Amino acid sequence: MLLGKSRLEADAARLAALQALERRSMGCIACRLRPGCTGVVVAEGNPAARLVIVGEGPGREEDRVGRPFVGEGGALLDRILASAGIGRDEAYLTNTVRCRPPADRPPRPDEIGTCTALWLDAQLALLRPRVILSLGNTATQHLLRTRRGVASLRGQWFGLNYDAAPGEAEQALLMPMFHPAYLLRNPARTPGTPKALTWRDIREVAAVLHGEKQPEHVAQLVPLDMDGQPGLF
Numbered sequence: 029m030l031l032g033k034s035r036l037e038a039d040a041a042r043l044a045a046l047q048a049l050e051r052r053s054m055g056c057i058a059c060r061l062r063p064g065c066t067g068v069v070v071a072e073g074n075p076a077a078r079l080v081i082v083g084e085g086p087g088r089e090e091d092r093v094g095r096p097f098v099g100e101g102g103a104l105l106d107r108i109l110a111s112a113g114i115g116r117d118e119a120y121l122t123n124t125v126r127c128r129p130p131a132d133r134p135p136r137p138d139e140i141g142t143c144t145a146l147w148l149d150a151q152l153a154l155l156r157p158r159v160i161l162s163l164g165n166t167a168t169q170h171l172l173r174t175r176r177g178v179a180s181l182r183g184q185w186f187g188l189n190y191d192a193a194p195g196e197a198e199q200a201l202l203m204p205m206f207h208p209a210y211l212l213r214n215p216a217r218t219p220g221t222p223k224a225l226t227w228r229d230i231r232e233v234a235a236v237l238h239g240e241k242q243p244e245h246v247a248q249l250v251p252l253d254m255d256g257q258p259g260l261f
């Protein structure tokens with residue numbers, strides 16, 4: 029009983045800390061992306077969710093309404109999740125950077141480094157997700173500290189360590205998947221196409237998320253500074 033009460037208190041403290049972090053990030057002006065956008069798009073969804081979805085950054089529609097994953101891409105993401113029985117309310121959605129890059133260019137490494145060090149890394153530590161979906165190259169490359177693209181990493185489970193509390197590391201299961209914006213540009217559904225592969229990936233994610241199976245294999249990547257240099261000598 030005491031254990032249950034202290035757990036509830038810890039969860040309440042984590043939620044309060046997450047909400048405070050979200051509020052602080054609304055006023056962020058730490059990188060060059062902020063002057064060119066309408067506002068900081070922080071996150072949306074269930075902070076108690078076991079699933080966290082990380083995209084690249086806000087696009088035109090997200091910037092306009094101040095919410096992540098809206099517009100055509102957001103609607104497609106909803107359909108992808110629903111196709112595997114995952115409700116949007118089962119997830120917490122956020123992005124690697126929180127301000128829309130000019131002309132929707134990919135965020136630059138220094139922008140990603142600044143934004144994630146300030147916000148995403150701390151957010152994940154407070155959320156303590158069981159499963160993370162990294163959508164597209166930017167989120168996948170940042171979270172897995174790799175230069176490899178999502179096309180070669182999708183469909184595999186990776187272990188992602190994060191600091192849940194000082195001196196207390198936890199591990200989430202991370203699955204890279206194609207970004208909905210990419211799928212909108214590649215609408216074919218025949219076997220082997222990005223959409224068909226995503227259908228396979230999201231069913232695997234749902235099965236693990238809902239406790240119907242364990243990942244058969246959790247892959248490890250070589251560190252970034254060795255990536256792409258096998259057999260250097």
Ligand code: SF4
Nearest residue numbers: 056058059062127143
């Ligand atoms: S992109 Fe991130 S670091 Fe840059 S201003 Fe927006 S919230 Fe701050």
